[in-house]
Amino acid sequence: MSSTPPGAPQATPTETSGGAPQVVPAAPPTASILIGASPGGPQTLALKRANRHGLIAGATGTGKTVTLQVLAEAFANAGVNVFAADVKGDLSGIGAAGDPPPGWAVARAAECGVTLDPKAAPVTFWDVYGELGHPVRTTVTEMGPVLMARILDASDAQEGAITIAFKIADEDGLALLDLKDLRALLTYVSEHSEEIGKKYGLVTPQSIAALQRRLLQLEMDGADHFFGEPALQLDDLLRPCPDGRGMIHLLAAERLIQSPRLYATFLLWLLSELWEELPEAGDLDKPKLVFFFDEAHLLFKDAPKQLLDRVEQVARLIRSKGVGIYFITQSPADVPEMVLSQLGNRVQHALRAYTPSDQKAVRAAAASFRAGAGVDVAKEIQEMGVGEALVSTLDEKGAPTPVARTKVRPPDSQVGPILLAARQALMKASPMSKLYDKAIDRESAYEILAKRAERIAREEEKEAERAAKEKAASSRTRSSNGGGTAKRAPAKRASTSRTTSAERVTGRVATGLFNTIARELMRGILGTPRRRR
Ligand SMILES: Nc1ncnc2c1ncn2[C@@H]1O[C@H](COP(=O)(O)OP(=O)(O)OP(=O)(O)O)[C@@H](O)[C@H]1O
Ligand SMILES: [Mg+2]
Numbered sequence: 409m410s411s412t413p414p415g416a417p418q419a420t421p422t423e424t425s426g427g428a429p430q431v432v433p434a435a436p437p438t439a440s441i442l443i444g445a446s447p448g449g450p451q452t453l454a455l456k457r458a459n460r461h462g463l464i465a466g467a468t469g470t471g472k473t474v475t476l477q478v479l480a481e482a483f484a485n486a487g488v489n490v491f492a493a494d495v496k497g498d499l500s501g502i503g504a505a506g507d508p509p510p511g512w513a514v515a516r517a518a519e520c521g522v523t524l525d526p527k528a529a530p531v532t533f534w535d536v537y538g539e540l541g542h543p544v545r546t547t548v549t550e551m552g553p554v555l556m557a558r559i560l561d562a563s564d565a566q567e568g569a570i571t572i573a574f575k576i577a578d579e580d581g582l583a584l585l586d587l588k589d590l591r592a593l594l595t596y597v598s599e600h601s602e603e604i605g606k607k608y609g610l611v612t613p614q615s616i617a618a619l620q621r622r623l624l625q626l627e628m629d630g631a632d633h634f635f636g637e638p639a640l641q642l643d644d645l646l647r648p649c650p651d652g653r654g655m656i657h658l659l660a661a662e663r664l665i666q667s668p669r670l671y672a673t674f675l676l677w678l679l680s681e682l683w684e685e686l687p688e689a690g691d692l693d694k695p696k697l698v699f700f701f702d703e704a705h706l707l708f709k710d711a712p713k714q715l716l717d718r719v720e721q722v723a724r725l726i727r728s729k730g731v732g733i734y735f736i737t738q739s740p741a742d743v744p745e746m747v748l749s750q751l752g753n754r755v756q757h758a759l760r761a762y763t764p765s766d767q768k769a770v771r772a773a774a775a776s777f778r779a780g781a782g783v784d785v786a787k788e789i790q791e792m793g794v795g796e797a798l799v800s801t802l803d804e805k806g807a808p809t810p811v812a813r814t815k816v817r818p819p820d821s822q823v824g825p826i827l828l829a830a831r832q833a834l835m836k837a838s839p840m841s842k843l844y845d846k847a848i849d850r851e852s853a854y855e856i857l858a859k860r861a862e863r864i865a866r867e868e869e870k871e872a873e874r875a876a877k878e879k880a881a882s883s884r885t886r887s888s889n890g891g892g893t894a895k896r897a898p899a900k901r902a903s904t905s906r907t908t909s910a911e912r913v914t915g916r917v918a919t920g921l922f923n924t925i926a927r928e929l930m931r932g933i934l935g936t937p938r939r940r941r
Contacts (some may be wrong), residue, residue, distance in 0.1 A: 439693060441482035443475075443755065443799055445520040446812035453479070453753055455486055455694035457802035459727040461750055462734040463743065465773065466757020471795040472736055475755055476700055477502050477819045479734070481529045483698050484654040491645055492700035493661040493675065497540075501822035502656060503531035504830055513818035516795060520817040527820050530649045531656045532838055533831060536634045536674070540660035541835065542844040546639045548584035549577070551677055556590075558715065559631075559673045560622040569615040572608045573597050582853035586636040589853035591623055596857050629667045634674070637848045642685050644840060646696060665703060672707040675699075679722050679733065686729035696730035704735035705742035720746045739769040740776060748776065752802040755816075758792040777811040788813050 440452035453462075464479075466472050477499055480490045494500055506513065507526035517524045533541030548556060553574045557567040573593050577584050584590055597604055598616040605611060626632075649655050664671045679699065686696065701707065707719065723733055735743055735751065739759060743751070754777065761767045774786035777800050788798060792813065799814040835841060 439486070441479065441486060442520075442522070442817055443478070443801075444797070444814040444816040446799070446814040448812055450520075451799045451801070451809075451812055451814040453482075453801045454804050455488070456691070456804060457752060457806060458483070458488070458698060459692070459695040459730055459732040460752035460802050460806070461723060461727065461732055462753035462755070462801075463740060463748070463751040464734060464736045464755045464757070465738065465740050465742075465759075466797065467738060467760050469794065470757035470792075471797070471816060472757055473498055474795065474819065474823060475757070475797065475816050476702070476734075476736060477821065477823070478817055480656050480698075480700065481819050481821055483695075484529045484656050486654065486694060487648060487652055488654040488694050489646060489648065489697045490654060490656045490700065491659070491678070491697060492656065493659045493664075493671075493702045495661045495665055495702045497660065497662050497825045498823075500531075500533070500540075500658060500660070500826040500831060501824045502529045502658070502819070502826075503533070503834055504528050504822040504826045506818075506820055506822040509818065510823065512795075513823065516815060516818045519815050522817050524818065525820050529656050529821050530651075530653050531658055531834060532840055533658055533660060533835055535660040536664050536670075537630055538633060538845070540662075540831065541658070542838065542840045543633060543847065544640050544659065544844070545634055545636045545847075546674075546677065547637065548586065548590050548635050549574075550639060550681075551635070551673075555673050555677050555680075559626065559669050560619060561669060562619065562622075563615075565612065566615045566619050568609070569594070569597065569611045569619060572604065572611055575608065576604065577853060582856055583850075585850070585852040586854075587623055587627055587632045590635075591620060592854040592857045594619055594623075626667075626670070629670070630663070631667060631670055634670070637850065638844055640678075640844075642681055644843070661702070665706075668706045668709075671703075675701055676707060676719065676722075679726060679731075682731050683722055683726045683729060686731065688728055689730040690728065692730045695732045698732045698734065700734045700736060702736040704737040708742065708744055708747075716744055716746070720744070720750070723747055723750050740773045741769040752806075752808065754798070754800050754811075755814075756789060756798040758794075758796070759789050761790055778808045783811055783813060785811060 439455045441455065441458075443451045443453055445451070464472050464475050473496070476492065480492055480499075480502060483490050492499060505526040505528045506524070509517070509524050509526060513524065534544040535541035536544055551559075553567070553571045556574075557570050560566070560570070562570060573590070574584070576582070576597065577593055582589070582593065584593065594616050597611055598613050601611050601613060601616075645655075645657055647655065661671060664674070682697065682699075689696065708716065711719075726733065734753075735747075737743060740748060740756070756773055756777070759766065759770050759773060761770045770786055770789050773789055777785050777798060783798070785798060792798070795816050795818075797814050797816055798811050800808050800811040803809050
C-alpha cells in the first residue's frame with residue numbers, strides 16, 4: 409500500500425471564469441493514508457493532521473480491529489511509528505503477510521480499487537509478562553505516587569501514605585524499582601509511623617496494611633513482572649526501521665487487560681512520559697508516533713474527575729509534541745465529552761440500537777459528525793455492514809471533512825493472530841531482545857532496608873546481651889545484699905506503630921502538608937516523579 413492512495417486527491421477541481429470545472433495540480437500533493445472508498449471518492453487521513461487524535465468506534469464484530477490494522481500498517485508505510493495494545497491477540501497478524509488474502513479481503517480490495525500487496529508490517533512485540541513479547545517494565549519510582557495510587561485503587565488516606573513513602577525514598581536515596589521495594593518501604597513507614605508522623609503528617613498503620621494487601625493482590629496478578637529493570641526507554645519506541653518505515657510496537661494485552669487498572673494506568677503513564685520527554689514540535693508533516701488505545705473505556709471507567717482532567721490535558725498538549733492518540737471503543741459515549749471533542753479523525757462502524765441507552769449512544773455518535781450531503785447519519789450508523797464505517801477526518805487545513813459512508817480497505821498483512829513460531833522468530837531477531845529480555849535486580853530500597861534492619865537487629869542483640877550481663881552482675885550483688893528480683897522491662901522497640909484515637913479518626917495526613925510534598929516530588933501533569941539524571 410502506498411502512502412498516497414490510488415485516486416487520492418492529487419488534483420483540485422477549481423472554477424474557471426467561464427464556470428467550467430478545470431483541474432489544476434494540488435501543490436504540494438496531499439500526504440495522506442487511505443482508509444477506504446466512499447461514493448464520493450477515496451476517504452483518506454491527512455498525515456499532517458494525524459496528531460489531532462482520533463476515534464475508532466463500533467459494536468462488537470463490526471471491523472474495528474481490522475480498521476486499526478489498516479491504519480497502523482499505513483502509518484508504518486509512511487514512516488510513522490506506532491504503539492498499539494493488542495487486546496485480543498488478533499492484531500498480531502500485522503507481523504505476517506496476508507498471503508493468500510481471504511476472500512472478503514480480495515472482494516473488498518476490488519470494491520475500493522486497491523491492489524493487495526501481501527506483506528508483513530515491521531513489528532516489535534512487547535508483553536508485560538515477557539511471554540508473547542519483550543518484557544516491558546517500568547520502575548515504581550518512574551510510575552510516581554499518583555498513578556501508583558490509581559493502580560492500587562487507594563483512598564485519600566492511602567494515597568497520602570504512598571506520597572509520604574515516596575518522599576522518604578526520595579530523601580533517603582532509596583530507589584523504588586520493583587514491588588518488593590515498595591512493600592519494604594511501606595513496612596518501614598509503618599514501623600516508624602510515630603517519627604514519620606511528626607515530620608510529614610499522619611500515616612496510619614491501617615492505611616499501610618490496606619496498601620500491603622492490595623500490593624499482594626497486584627503481585628498475585630503477575631504485576632511484579634512489570635515493575636523492575638531494565639525499564640522501557642522511550643527512544644526505543646521512537647526509532648524508525650532501517651528501511652525508513654515506521655516500527656509498529658505491539659503490546660500483547662490479553663492477560664494484562666485482566667487487571668484493567670494496571671492496563672489503563674500503564675498506557676496513561678506511557679503517554680505522560682512521551683509528553684514529558686518529547687520536545688515541542690509544532691506542526692509536523694507527519695506525527696512522530698501514533699498511539700492506539702484499545703478498550704479505551706477502561707481508562708475512563710470509575711476514573712475520578714481529577715484523572716479525567718489530566719487525561720484531557722495530556723490529549724490536548726501531546727499533539728504539539730507530534731503524538732496522535734486514537735481511542736478504540738464500542739461507543740463514543742464511552743469517552744468523556746471533553747476528550748471526545750478533541751478527537752478530530754473519526755471512524756464510526758455500525759452501532760446497534762436495541763435498548764434506550766443504545767439509542768442514546770447512536771444519537772450522540774450521529775450528533776458528533778459534520779453532516780455530509782445526503783447522509784442520514786443516525787440511520788446509516790445502524791444499517792452499515794461489517795467493515796463499513798462513517799468517516800470524517802481533518803483536512804489539510806484542519807477542518808472536518810463531511811461524513812461519508814466508507815468501505816474500509818483490507819490490510820496487506822494477515823488478519824487474525826500470528827503463528828506462535830513466527831512471533832517467536834521475530835522476537836528472537838529483534839534488537840530489543842538483548843536490551844530487555846533479561847531482568848536485572850540491582851540494590852534498591854528492599855535490599856538497603858533489609859541490611860539496615862539486620863544491622864539494627866545486631867545492635868539490639870548486642871545491647872540486650874550487655875543489659876543481661878549487667879543484670880546478672882547486679883542481681884549477684886543484690887542477692888549477696890539479700891535484694892528482690894525485679895522484672896526487667898521489655899527492650900524498647902526502635903519504633904512503635906501506635907496511633908492516637910484522634911489520628912485514627914482523621915486517618916490521613918494534613919492536606920496542606922501532603923500537597924506540598926506532592927508538589928515537591930512530582931513533575932508534569934500526571935504527577936510522575938522528577939527524573940534524576
Ligand atoms: N474492512 C473490511 N472489509 C470486509 N470485511 C471486514 C472488514 N473489516 C472486518 N471485516 C470482517 O469482520 C470480521 C471482524 O472484524 P474485526 O475483528 O475487525 O471486528 P471488531 O469490531 O474488532 O470485533 P470485536 O469487537 O469483537 O473486537 C473480520 O474477520 C472480517 O471477516
Ligand atoms: Mg476487535
